[in-house]
Amino acid sequence: MKIARIIPVEDEKAIAITPRGESKLVSLKDEMAHFWNKHPLIELSRDDIISNLSDADVELDNVLAFISALDSFIADKFIQDDDLDEYTKDNARNALRLLDKITESLDTIQRRIGTSTYAIMQKDIK
Known part of the structure; x- marks a missing residue:
C-alpha cells in the first residue's frame, strides 16, 4: 500500500x-x-546511526553538486542568452532564487547532521 x-x-x-x-x-x-x-524496524547501534548519518551527508553532497550544475546551466542557457525575451529571463531568475532557497535548506540539514554525528561521537568519549 x-x-x-x-x-x-x-x-x-x-x-x-x-x-x-x-x-x-x-x-x-x-x-x-x-x-x-523499507524493512521491519530494527534497533540501530551507535555505529549504525553514525554510518547512516554519514551516508545521508554524502547524499546531500551529491544533491548539492547537482543543484550547482543545474544553477550554472540555467544561468548559461537562459539568463546570459541575448536572444531570449525578458519574461523568460525573469522565469530563469525565479528558478535560480528557488534553487538558492533549496540549497540553503539542504545546507542547514547537512549542518544538523554534522552536529548530531559529532554529538553522538562525543557522548561515548565523556
Whole structure:
C-alpha cells in the first residue's frame, strides 16, 4: 500500500491514507519502519546511526553538486542568452532564487547532521 499520510490515533496504531484517499488502520511502528527503512524496524547501534548519518551527508553532497550544475546551466542557457525575451529571463531568475532557497535548506540539514554525528561521537568519549 502506497501511503500519502499517516495519522496516529492511539498507542502504536495509526490510520494510513493512500494518495487515492483510501484508509486503513495499521501498526504505526511497522508503517514508520517500512517508510524509513523499507524493512521491519530494527534497533540501530551507535555505529549504525553514525554510518547512516554519514551516508545521508554524502547524499546531500551529491544533491548539492547537482543543484550547482543545474544553477550554472540555467544561468548559461537562459539568463546570459541575448536572444531570449525578458519574461523568460525573469522565469530563469525565479528558478535560480528557488534553487538558492533549496540549497540553503539542504545546507542547514547537512549542518544538523554534522552536529548530531559529532554529538553522538562525543557522548561515548565523556
